[in-house]
Amino acid sequence: MTNRIRALRFEHGEMTQQALADRIGVTRQTVIAIEQGRYSPTLEAAFQIAEVFGAPLDAVFSYERAENRQ
Amino acid sequence: MTFREKNAAATLLILVAMYAVYGVWLLGHPHTRWEVLGALIVGVALMTLISIVWAIGLKFYSLARRERDEEADERDRRVDQKSARNAYWVILSILWVIPVVALVSPSHVFTANVVIATLGLAEMVHHGSRLYYYRWGA
Numbered sequence: 001m002t003n004r005i006r007a008l009r010f011e012h013g014e015m016t017q018q019a020l021a022d023r024i025g026v027t028r029q030t031v032i033a034i035e036q037g038r039y040s041p042t043l044e045a046a047f048q049i050a051e052v053f054g055a056p057l058d059a060v061f062s063y064e065r066a067e068n069r070q
Numbered sequence: 071m072t073f074r075e076k077n078a079a080a081t082l083l084i085l086v087a088m089y090a091v092y093g094v095w096l097l098g099h100p101h102t103r104w105e106v107l108g109a110l111i112v113g114v115a116l117m118t119l120i121s122i123v124w125a126i127g128l129k130f131y132s133l134a135r136r137e138r139d140e141e142a143d144e145r146d147r148r149v150d151q152k153s154a155r156n157a158y159w160v161i162l163s164i165l166w167v168i169p170v171v172a173l174v175s176p177s178h179v180f181t182a183n184v185v186i187a188t189l190g191l192a193e194m195v196h197h198g199s200r201l202y203y204y205r206w207g208a
Contacts, residue, residue, distance in 0.1 A: 026143040029072050038207030039145050 078200040153199035
């Protein structure tokens with residue numbers, strides 16, 4: 001799963017990771033892990049992130065099947 | 071490294087050190103069950119004391135560095151769940167061997183040490199997994 005969180009943060013007034021973390025109720029470390037693809041958030045957190053950026057879920061996260069990645 | 075990663079790493083180090091010291095002592099020469107029991111009580115007390123001192127020290131260090139006191143979130147809970155599951159599998163896998171060991175073992179001390187080793191291994195897998203999931207993803 002890939003995401004555009006980093007790009008979206010910069011498009012939204014260079015929002016800090018801490019500010020996003022505070023908005024969705026997780027730690028900054030979790031936001032870092034999500035951005036780097038080391039952690040897939042719960043559906044609830046994913047919707048909250050999309051809501052913060054005022055974007056639909058698929059504009060923030062995208063899923064690519066393993067066979068398509070090759 | 072975050073507070074939780076440092077805590078997992080330190081707990082793992084303390085566990086490995088304590089079990090290593092105990093293992094070396096155990097292999098030194100044959101011990102009576104009372105000696106082993108005494109070593110166990112002292113070992114657990116020492117491990118608890120070291121963990122408490124470490125936790126307090128780490129808290130003061132974090133406060134001095136003005137790190138945010140963050141509550142566990144969904145990622146922390148997932149890391150804890152997956153790590154506990156790994157430890158559970160270790161215990162469950164070795165649990166089946168223990169009755170066999172108890173039946174064929176020449177002494178209760180040996181059986182007790184197999185149980186202790188199982189618990190020690192499970193604890194190490196638990197904290198090692200926590201560290202792994204925090205560093206490389208859960």
